[in-house]
Amino acid sequence: MNPEIYSLHITVPASAIDDRGHVNNLAYLQWCLEAAEKHWERNASEDLRKKYVWYVLRHEIDYKAAAFEGEELQIDTWVATAEGVRSKRCYNIFRSSDKKLLVEASTNWCLLSTENLKPTKIPEEIRTLFE
Numbered sequence: 001m002n003p004e005i006y007s008l009h010i011t012v013p014a015s016a017i018d019d020r021g022h023v024n025n026l027a028y029l030q031w032c033l034e035a036a037e038k039h040w041e042r043n044a045s046e047d048l049r050k051k052y053v054w055y056v057l058r059h060e061i062d063y064k065a066a067a068f069e070g071e072e073l074q075i076d077t078w079v080a081t082a083e084g085v086r087s088k089r090c091y092n093i094f095r096s097s098d099k100k101l102l103v104e105a106s107t108n109w110c111l112l113s114t115e116n117l118k119p120t121k122i123p124e125e126i127r128t129l130f131e
Helices: 025-043 046-051 124-130
Strands: 006-011 052-063 072-083 086-095 101-113
Touching: 006 025, 025 052, 025 072, 025 086, 025 101, 025 124, 046 052, 046 124, 072 124
Parallel strands: none
Antiparallel strands: 006 072, 052 101, 072 086, 086 101
């Protein structure tokens, strides 16, 4: 698989800052999920979005460096694998000014049918959306 990389650019808001003066760990996770959702919405047809929904099975996050209020960040995301009912999506978060890697993360997702909310095999049509 030669994955397509989707990039989301954000400016760190004051609301993302914790008591130690840097971005709260949960904000990074939220930005990863937002990037994944935007990538899905951009690539999947309305019909696919009505038929299927992704549920999180697991998150894994490695924090490399801190970000601070007002900094511009780039969240890159791509689908690493899509097999059976599961897909692994990866993320890198960089500070735009110096390209410093701040976060490496991944999420394991399960594809569900919106009709019955049961796991469903990822169809080829979805597997190829992110190549």
